Amino acid sequence: MGIFDWKHWLVILIVVLLVFGTKKLKGLGSDIGESIKGFRKAMSDEEKPSEPPVQPSAPLNPPHTIDAQAQKVEEPARKD
Template sequence: MGAFDIKHWLVVLLVVVLVFGTKRLKTLGSDLGEAIKSFRKTMATEESEAREDMPKPVEAAGANESRPQVR
């Protein structure tokens, strides 16, 4: 009784289509898609900027020098 059946979802969908109309739903869907795309782009841009602002790790002195060989 607590879970929605497929019949319930179809009735809800029918009511939404009758209230808003298909053209309005298409506009709302495209606006929502653009908003999500813009949000993802902003998040990716800010993440890359944050990585650029982080200080780079300093290598230990002499890390690239060759070690003396023991014979």
């Protein structure tokens, strides 16, 4: 007998369901599942060696200058 008897666990489960309700327990279970998945993902990310960022050999948009000379353009006179 003792605490490991299935009848005791059944009574505890029924009391918990009556106190909290099924919706809260379902939400609690999904939250715990998501937190475990996030923890496992974080642990697996730490084990992988991080790769240094790749520096491009040439800038994507290299600076350039435009060599030009401004010229004045005369407009024809208007006739009103």
